Amino acid sequence: MANTTANGDASFNFDKFYNVIDGRLETTSKTRRGVNPSTLEPNPEVPVASRDDVDKAVHAAQRAFESWSQTPIEERRQALLAFAESLAEHTDDFANMLTIEQGKPLNHAKAEVDASVRWLTEQSKLPFPEEVIEDTEAQTVTTTYSPLGVAVAIVPWNFPLMLACGKIAPALLTGNVLILKPSPFTPYCGLKLGELAQRHFPPGVFQALSGDDDLGPMLTEHLGVNKISFTGSSATGKKIMQSCSKTLKRVTLELGGKDPAIICEDVDLATVVPQVTKFVWANSGQLCVAIKRIYVHTSIYRQFLDAFVKVTKSLVVGDGFNGVNLGPIQNEMQYNRVRAFLEDIERNNLKVAAGKENYIGDQKPGPGYFITPTVVDNPPDYSMIVREEPFGPVVPILQWETEDEIIRRANDTVYGLGASVWTKDMDRASRMSKRLKAGSVWINSHMLLHPLAPFGGHKESGLGSEWGAQGLKAYCNTQTFFWAKNNGGVH
Numbered sequence: 161m162a163n164t165t166a167n168g169d170a171s172f173n174f175d176k177f178y179n180v181i182d183g184r185l186e187t188t189s190k191t192r193r194g195v196n197p198s199t200l201e202p203n204p205e206v207p208v209a210s211r212d213d214v215d216k217a218v219h220a221a222q223r224a225f226e227s228w229s230q231t232p233i234e235e236r237r238q239a240l241l242a243f244a245e246s247l248a249e250h251t252d253d254f255a256n257m258l259t260i261e262q263g264k265p266l267n268h269a270k271a272e273v274d275a276s277v278r279w280l281t282e283q284s285k286l287p288f289p290e291e292v293i294e295d296t297e298a299q300t301v302t303t304t305y306s307p308l309g310v311a312v313a314i315v316p317w318n319f320p321l322m323l324a325c326g327k328i329a330p331a332l333l334t335g336n337v338l339i340l341k342p343s344p345f346t347p348y349c350g351l352k353l354g355e356l357a358q359r360h361f362p363p364g365v366f367q368a369l370s371g372d373d374d375l376g377p378m379l380t381e382h383l384g385v386n387k388i389s390f391t392g393s394s395a396t397g398k399k400i401m402q403s404c405s406k407t408l409k410r411v412t413l414e415l416g417g418k419d420p421a422i423i424c425e426d427v428d429l430a431t432v433v434p435q436v437t438k439f440v441w442a443n444s445g446q447l448c449v450a451i452k453r454i455y456v457h458t459s460i461y462r463q464f465l466d467a468f469v470k471v472t473k474s475l476v477v478g479d480g481f482n483g484v485n486l487g488p489i490q491n492e493m494q495y496n497r498v499r500a501f502l503e504d505i506e507r508n509n510l511k512v513a514a515g516k517e518n519y520i521g522d523q524k525p526g527p528g529y530f531i532t533p534t535v536v537d538n539p540p541d542y543s544m545i546v547r548e549e550p551f552g553p554v555v556p557i558l559q560w561e562t563e564d565e566i567i568r569r570a571n572d573t574v575y576g577l578g579a580s581v582w583t584k585d586m587d588r589a590s591r592m593s594k595r596l597k598a599g600s601v602w603i604n605s606h607m608l609l610h611p612l613a614p615f616g617g618h619k620e621s622g623l624g625s626e627w628g629a630q631g632l633k634a635y636c637n638t639q640t641f642f643w644a645k646n647n648g649g650v651h
């Protein structure tokens with residue numbers, strides 16, 4: 161990699177990676193490397209934070225909180241907006257690194273950087289929440305929101321940059337300080353984000369720590385941490401909640417999903433199939449709000465399946481730098497998890513409508529963790545591929561007949577992240593969508609997100625929500641003031 165970045169900024173390069181603690185770039189005695197999931201070549205060394213590093217970062221954060229929380233909101237807002245601009249100026253560098261570390265196609269990586277800038281910018285423009293509950297001759301009652309203190313953002317490997325930026329803006333705008341902990345599988349962009357941030361925030365306001373599997377628990381257990389904002393699997397979310405319960409830390413959990421898309425019989429297949437295909441295979445299925453179950457009305461099932469399979473078979477899988485549609489699975493553990501689904505499909509003789517005989521492309525595009533998109537034709541509702549989240553390019557297509565039946569089946573899951581209804585009939589769409597138990601419901605679309613719309617899961621897909629005004633409140637304590645206006649405040 162070059163010593164300077166694409167915009168010629170020599171002091172900021174993507175050759176060396178550091179922890180960012182108290183405004184300084186720090187190395188550690190122990191290091192590790194991520195792996196490029198397309199080539200399986202090792203990526204540069206990254207630090208492995210120790211308990212001492214965690215203590216140092218938390219103490220620096222506590223010191224920084226004293227002044228940052230008292231800094232006028234307009235100053236905090238301007239710092240965040242300037243930070244977002246800096247990120248935008250380095251779009252090509254971050255996108256390049258994202259494709260190297262995460263594997264996604266370069267144009268998708270650029271789209272992730274754009275979304276990161278948008279999530280930073282739009283949320284930073286929000287007014288600080290304050291509510292007047294009553295303002296009468298007798299009293300004024302207002303509720304204000306005060307920052308919690310030291311927040312920790314724990315993010316997964318599928319959208320390492322955008323999910324981090326979604327947490328940075330609300331945390332810092334509301335006067336909290338933040339430590340970012342990227343996934344050990346994708347630490348690179350997160351560390352550079354921390355480094356870039358030092359140009360815009362005082363020391364200790366935004367820090368970044370890379371580590372191994374011990375780092376997350378060290379942060380969730382730490383007495384000096386007040387809030388954990390976690391995005392990742394439901395299994396880890398439960399462990400985090402358990403760990404946070406010991407100190408009653410505030411938690412926001414954005415967890416797994418098994419989103420259903422319900423396709424009614426009146427849709428225009430030529431329009432709908434390419435869209436559904438996009439929402440299934442985006443990021444090779446490694447997306448919390450990807451469509452993970454497709455339910456098609458029985459009267460159009462065969463035509464839908466044929467058209468879906470045709471588009472799916474035309475998709476090119478390979479190294480994200482080679483103009484492909486789908487990159488690899490991000491890491492070996494996840495690759496083996498997706499393989500376990502494929503083995504279950506084979507063991508149970510489920511009908512495979514797209515995917516190779518051994519389910520791995522016969523023209524394997526390289527040594528990486530590549531999997532050919534696989535479509536399972538009408539498996540039973542109890543099968544693993546219908547019930548569990550593969551988080552990879554394998555999807556079941558199923559048939560339905562009546563509205564009551566499909567709503568029951570769509571909701572018959574521990575997850576409740578997203579769901580969609582596809583129909584030309586808006587009354588029907590309204591009726592059906594309101595019965596779906598999910599945090600985001602789309603009509604004739606899926607996966608669309610908005611930085612000002614609260615995002616969160618029902619059931620085991622999460623706890624609380626982030627983004628938008630509600631996202632700001634998730635980083636705050638509420639404080640209600642009662643101003644009595646007569647008889648000296650005695651009632």
Ligand code: NAD
Pocket residue numbers: 314315316317318319341342343344373375376377380391392393394395396397399400414415416417447448549551577617621622
């Ligand atoms: P994961 O739960 O394995 O890891 C996520 C993060 O948690 C990583 O940074 C990891 O190092 C850390 N971690 C792991 N164990 C920990 C512990 N005990 N204490 C503290 N931190 C710990 O998830 P993943 O495999 O990286 O991501 C895939 C999952 O994330 C999928 O289930 C997907 O649906 C979900 N996801 C959800 C959303 C959402 O917004 N709801 C978005 C993206 C991904």
